[in-house]
């Protein structure tokens with residue numbers, strides 16, 4: 001290899017600097033090539049990792065300050081690796097969220113380098129290093145066309161978000177965050193509110209992830225309401241609910257007579273959402289051919305009605321949501337990787353209710369008040385028993401399931417306090433209906449019996465039952481006698 005392109009962000013005390021450089025000097029190159037150009041997937045390394053591998057001389061950030069955490073992501077465009085994106089920072093080891101940020105930035109930088117290469121603005125085989133502060137101070141804008149400017153703007157937005165993310169130290173914030181429309185103050189929801197605050201004033205494309213009923217639509221609404229587009233509408237499209245043959249016309253509209261049954265011109269959801277937000281729910285269900293069209297709309301920022309002859313510019317913020325693991329869908333070839341990166345600019349994961357049990361009581365009370373008001377009933381709250389029933393349940397349908405359950409309880413309530421909640425699929429168990437319970441004695445006997453059978457009756461030694469059970473062979477022998485077990489039980 002005769003050169004390597006490195007785009008890097010480093011955290012310094014006064015803020016962030018960023019630059020792209022091409023290194024072709026043989027001495028630095030051999031060291032760098034050896035170390036980072038071999039990474040063909042994202043790699044996180046700490047300073048200690050580098051020292052363990054290469055000694056104290058590992059530092060390759062071209063900056064005198066030593067950094068503690070390093071992240072390297074290949075800059076890949078259409079299967080070609082154009083260089084490496086690096087982040088060097090002091091404070092945090094990157095978590096999954098930070099890594100996604102970086103992957104998104106890398107994706108845009110790779111796109112930018114590819115366009116620059118195409119336009120001859122950037123020449124990867126240049127013998128001398130170019131040092132253009134493409135991110136902070138776009139010197140190349142003299143040559144730059146619209147596409148380059150757009151990509152630069154996207155990168156800049158992400159860079160600012162990443163900077164805010166890196167500066168934030170959760171342990172230093174003691175303020176309990178809340179939201180007027182969203183109930184819950186568990187640590188998991190604190191993180192959701194923090195991310196909501198982070199994106200509220202931006203135009204970022206958001207991907208909301210979470211199981212069914214975790215509140216994805218509610219959060220999408222909160223993102224829209226908190227944005228500068230809140231005076232315009234948020235148009236919702238449920239990609240799973242529309243028959244595949246109608247979804248294109250639903251999203252982009254059609255001209256009269258463009259297909260059988262198109263008796264009128266139809267304005268699609270993208271046009272309806274102009275200057276506002278479009279919420280693409282269940283995006284994982286979007287057919288693959290429409291994924292291509294959606295990607296084009298995201299890139300070109302214009303749509304074409306079916307049967308239309310002109311393109312219509314659209315200014316729409318995209319929020320999408322899914323309860324699928326989209327990366328798995330990408331790996332399985334059911335979801336386009338380029339679209340995934342476009343949508344996943346800012347991922348926001350909602351925790352399932354079973355992982356934030358401290359919110360159950362407050363959510364249940366919120367719904368109790370809501371439905372009591374609606375049905376004009378006076379209800380005061382839940383008994384301890386009712387609350388512990390709700391706490392013990394795993395809520396596969398999450399907040400929506402809780403909401404429906406409380407609605408039913410309000411209808412059926414006999415007095416001002418709900419004393420018993422009917423958890424679905426678990427009729428109240430009385431002792432007489434429970435399966436016979438084993439005594440501790442029986443449990444121990446059966447367990448020892450099973451392990452002895454596994455070891456073919458061998459008690460001591462390397463493959464003996466005593467070793468597996470973590471007791472000395474003499475103890476196991478006396479237990480076997482006491483429990484009345486013998487070899488005949490085993491073979």
Ligand SMILES: Nc1ncnc2c1ncn2[C@@H]1O[C@H](COP(=O)(O)OP(=O)(O)OP(=O)(O)O)[C@@H](O)[C@H]1O
Pocket residue numbers: 181182183184210211212213214215216217218219281323399400403
């Ligand atoms: N934190 C919350 N506070 C108050 N209400 C909530 C909260 N989370 C969810 N809900 C309510 O629960 C119901 C389900 O929420 P929502 O429709 O947003 O879930 P979803 O994740 O979009 O579901 P699906 O994946 O099935 O589309 C709604 O009535 C919503 O208002």
